[in-house]
Structure formats: structure tokens, C-alpha cells
Amino acid sequence: DxxxxxxxxxxxxxxxxxxxxxxxxxxxxxxxxxxxxxxxxxxxxxxxxxxxxxxxxxxxxxxxxxxxxxxxxxxxxxxxxxxxxxxxxxxxxAPEEGEPEDLRGRTFHRVNALGTDVAGSPGLDGTGVVVVVNDDGFVGPHIDFTGRTEQSDVAGDMSGDHGDMVAGILGGAGNLDPRQQGMAPGSSLIIRQYSGSMPNTVDLYQDEGAVIFSSSYSNGCNAGYTSTTQLVDDEIFDNPAIIQVFSAGNDGTSDCGFGAGSNWGNITGGHKQGKNVIATANLNDIDVLTGSSSRGPSTDGRIKPDIGAYGIGHVSTYPPNTYGPGGGTSAAAPGVSGTLALLYQGWRELNAGDPPSGLMKALLLNAADDLGNAGPDFRFGWGRLNGTRAWQALADGRWTSGSLDQGQNTSHDFVVPPGTAELRVM
Incomplete structure (x- = not known):
């Protein structure tokens, strides 16, 4: 019955x-x-x-x-x-073995106006925020990371420099050249070897205070909602401060079996198709989606990627103590991760404890500059990352939270100032 x-x-x-x-x-x-x-x-x-x-x-x-x-x-x-x-x-x-997905980033992402070197800004640099970079080995040596990395997981692994590029975009301090400063130059970085099974996320959150996890590796083209996808979604649901940021992938012209031919349904995951995570598209400096940037939808039809960020023409850190070019969705994802570190720091200065990552994701997506089709689409997601607008929405308290049981409904009242050109509700 x-x-x-x-x-x-x-x-x-x-x-x-x-x-x-x-x-x-x-x-x-x-x-x-x-x-x-x-x-x-x-x-x-x-x-x-x-x-x-x-x-x-x-x-x-x-x-x-x-x-x-x-x-x-x-x-x-x-x-x-x-x-x-x-x-x-x-x-x-089994999860496929991951492959890497690779001067204007701070300006393009609108985080330059949030930094410590701008008069009247909130002075955000990610200080106190712990970010995990899942990539290809030891980062450095480079003075842009002095005193801010924990690399015991990759000690002695000097096999690659993809992680150096990613870490520099996310949190390079610009000590060698201030023009090459990353999004969150005060953040603390834990460097790990990427694994498609995404191990020890909750342990790093509980033991080290890590809240942002950034991965710029593929995990199988249009792999669907896998067991690893379930894992990352469950971990975020059970530990709401955690957020996972991924590159969307560099298979934008591939036919990965979605059913709409090439150019669609080629997100390279797996874990990046999760409902609680962020997958990042690759834009150039004039807001054009690169041909290689993977498109949505997810295997089950949801909007992916979630947001776009600058990924072409980056100059970032390389060992030893130099800079070089980097690009691809690999370079776009750490721009999102670093911007999130600024918002987490800002939240902590305004409130007690850590923010719910669902709110942080909603702020980023709803504050993005819309590109492509009106509203979210399968190429740009919700648009181009805009860190300043997201911070303004957070600082002004333009959000509310509550709960509902099955079958219930509720209503919220908002005051819309006269002359407002657009209202976005997510």
C-alpha cells in the first residue's frame, strides 16, 4: 500500500x-x-x-x-x-588515464579591481584559502610560490610542467614579474598528482582545510554520469564548503557518441559532468569560444559547460623561475578556481565560517557576462566569468537561502530599484 x-x-x-x-x-x-x-x-x-x-x-x-x-x-x-x-x-x-587540457587573465576575469593594489577595492588576494591543484607533478622551483605550497604528494616528481602553468594562473604571486600575477596570489596551494578516481578529497578538506579543488585533466569524452561523478557530487552535498572546478575539455570538434554529430556532447568527463561541480569553457581575449573547447550538453542533457574563462595566450609560471605560454581549457579552469578563492576570502571576512559552494557557484554563473545565445547554452554555459560582479552581489547580500520539503512551495520578495535594466534570478 x-x-x-x-x-x-x-x-x-x-x-x-x-x-x-x-x-x-x-x-x-x-x-x-x-x-x-x-x-x-x-x-x-x-x-x-x-x-x-x-x-x-x-x-x-x-x-x-x-x-x-x-x-x-x-x-x-x-x-x-x-x-x-x-x-x-x-x-x-575504468576511468581513462588523464591527459592535460591546457598578461590578460586578471583583467579578463574582472578580478583586477578586487586586488590589494587598487585603491578602494576590497583587497582580496585569496589569503587563508587552501586550494588543491590536481595535475602532473612538482610545481617549481619558482619564487612566485615561495612559502605557499604543500607538495609532499609529488616530492621528487619533476616529470611535467603542465601543473606549473595551471598553478601560476590560479595563484602565482608575481614576485618575479608583477604583471604575471595569478587570480589569487595569496592563496595556499596543495599540489597533487591527478587521479581519475579523485581520492582523498574529504580528507584534505577535514585535515588541511582545502575547499577548492582544481583539475585540468580529461576523464573520458562524453563518459556520462559515472561512479566518480556520483562520488564528487555526493562529497560536495555532504560537505557543502567543497567545490570542484574542471576544464570542460579540448575535444570541441569530436564526435563522442552523444548523437548530434561532432561539435556537441563532447565534454571530457566523467567527473566534470557532475551537478555540483563547475566545468569551464575556453575563450579568447575577444570573447570568442575557441574551436577546441568542448561543448555540451552533458550525456543526460544538462547545461555544460557551466561558465567560460580566458584560456588562450596566457603567460604563466614555468620552472626554474621563468614564464612561458599556456593555453586550452586547462588554462581557463584555474582562472575560475582562483576567482573562487577571492570570493571565499571575502565571504569569511563578512560572515563566520565557509560559504556553501552552491551559493558560490550560483554567484559566478548568475554574474557572468552572457555570451552566445541569450541565456545559458551548450557552448558558453552562463557566459564569461566576471569576478567583480560576483563579489558585488555577495557583498551587497543579493542572495537568500531557505529549505523546502517535497511538495512544498515558497515565495521571496525582492526590491528592484527604478531604472534597473535587467534582473537575473537563479
Whole structure:
């Protein structure tokens, strides 16, 4: 009777084929059953992970502890047998190994008017805000990061300089050349090696106070709402101060199976298709979307990317103690992360504690300069990042919060000053 009262017309027990990701099912059907596939296996409950290990009976390549998920390599016939097990909720392709997605940034993002060197400004530089940069190894040596990085996770890993470029755009101090200052030159940076399973996010928040996580790596083109996507959304829901910022991707002309041909549905994730995260498009200095910038929608039809930022023609930090060019959505995403660090600092100066990241995301999107089609679209999201306008909305208290139960509604009153040209409500 209780179920009938909810309007249910039936109950369906998941079949083996319901537990297998569609793209994996295609691979299994098209290959000999002895071919091995790297997969992520998700139980119904994380507490059953030990039983899942026994069922898998194969070396574990990686884990997603918060979900109890195991990443393993199995023959096709073993995957088919595993899908028959009641303990198993879902089997999907393992996260792809990430690939990097790469003088005017502060002005373009309208954060120059918020800095400590402008008379009458709020004097925001990200001081006290801890940002995690997930990238390709050790950052530096570079005097623009002196005293502000924690790099124990990548100590000795000098293999790449993509992370140097990203970190400089986000939080370079401009000590070597003040013109190359990043968005949040006072922020504290934790540098980690990127992993597609996004491990230890909550630990870094609880132990180190990290609230902003910036990743400029791909995670499978049009990969859909994966287990990692669920993980980052759940972590933000349970820890509202956390925000994840991603590059939208550099596959703007690719056909990734969305169904609308090339140019659409090619966001490179995975985790960046989450509902609580921010995916960043790549704009040039005259607000034109670059041809390589990945387009939405998400696999399930939602607006992606969320916002656009400057990603072409950056000059950023490179080791040792020099600067060089950087570009792509890799360079756009840290512009958003650094701007968020300024807003987090500003919130803390106005209020107690950390802001809800949902409010920070809403402020950025609603304050963006609309580009492309009127309103949000699948190329620019809500438009070009405008840090000053977002700060003004925050400082003026142009927001409200509340709660609703299922089936309830409420109303809010706003005073719109005479002569107002536009009102945006999100």
C-alpha cells in the first residue's frame, strides 16, 4: 500500500545487462570473451567491499574507498559472470588515464579591481584559502610560490610542467614579474598528482582545510554520469564548503557518441559532468569560444559547460623561475578556481565560517557576462566569468537561502530599484 501511494506501477529487479555500462556492453559484444577489460565495479553498499574483492578474484589496480568501488582488469566472460551477482550494482569502463587540457587573465576575469593594489577595492588576494591543484607533478622551483605550497604528494616528481602553468594562473604571486600575477596570489596551494578516481578529497578538506579543488585533466569524452561523478557530487552535498572546478575539455570538434554529430556532447568527463561541480569553457581575449573547447550538453542533457574563462595566450609560471605560454581549457579552469578563492576570502571576512559552494557557484554563473545565445547554452554555459560582479552581489547580500520539503512551495520578495535594466534570478 505504501508503494502504491507513491504512484509506482511496478517493481523491477535489475538484470545482469542492467548492471553494465552501455559502452562496455558494446565492447563485450564485439570482442572475444577472453579479451581483458579495465573496469570499475561498484557494490550496492561500500561496506561490502571485502565481499566484492572475493567475487572479483583479481588484482586490484585502484580503489574508490568512499563508494567501495574496485578498479580491476577482467576477461569479458568474468565481467559477464560478475554482473549476475546480486552484490554488484554497476560495472563501467575504468576511468581513462588523464591527459592535460591546457598578461590578460586578471583583467579578463574582472578580478583586477578586487586586488590589494587598487585603491578602494576590497583587497582580496585569496589569503587563508587552501586550494588543491590536481595535475602532473612538482610545481617549481619558482619564487612566485615561495612559502605557499604543500607538495609532499609529488616530492621528487619533476616529470611535467603542465601543473606549473595551471598553478601560476590560479595563484602565482608575481614576485618575479608583477604583471604575471595569478587570480589569487595569496592563496595556499596543495599540489597533487591527478587521479581519475579523485581520492582523498574529504580528507584534505577535514585535515588541511582545502575547499577548492582544481583539475585540468580529461576523464573520458562524453563518459556520462559515472561512479566518480556520483562520488564528487555526493562529497560536495555532504560537505557543502567543497567545490570542484574542471576544464570542460579540448575535444570541441569530436564526435563522442552523444548523437548530434561532432561539435556537441563532447565534454571530457566523467567527473566534470557532475551537478555540483563547475566545468569551464575556453575563450579568447575577444570573447570568442575557441574551436577546441568542448561543448555540451552533458550525456543526460544538462547545461555544460557551466561558465567560460580566458584560456588562450596566457603567460604563466614555468620552472626554474621563468614564464612561458599556456593555453586550452586547462588554462581557463584555474582562472575560475582562483576567482573562487577571492570570493571565499571575502565571504569569511563578512560572515563566520565557509560559504556553501552552491551559493558560490550560483554567484559566478548568475554574474557572468552572457555570451552566445541569450541565456545559458551548450557552448558558453552562463557566459564569461566576471569576478567583480560576483563579489558585488555577495557583498551587497543579493542572495537568500531557505529549505523546502517535497511538495512544498515558497515565495521571496525582492526590491528592484527604478531604472534597473535587467534582473537575473537563479
Amino acid at each position: 505504501r508503494l502504491a501511494g507513491l504512484g509506482l506501477s511496478g517493481v523491477h529487479l535489475p538484470r545482469a545487462q542492467d548492471r553494465v555500462h552501455p559502452s562496455l556492453a558494446v565492447d563485450l559484444a564485439g570482442n572475444d570473451r577472453r579479451v581483458r577489460h579495465a573496469v570499475t565495479v561498484l557494490p550496492w553498499d561500500a561496506k561490502h567491499v571485502d565481499r566484492l574483492r572475493q567475487l572479483v578474484d583479481a588484482p586490484v589496480l585502484d580503489e574508490i574507498p568512499a563508494l567501495g568501488a574496485l578498479i580491476v582488469e577482467l576477461e569479458g566472460r568474468a565481467i559477464e559472470r560478475l554482473a549476475e551477482e546480486a552484490l554488484v550494482q554497476w560495472i563501467e569502463p
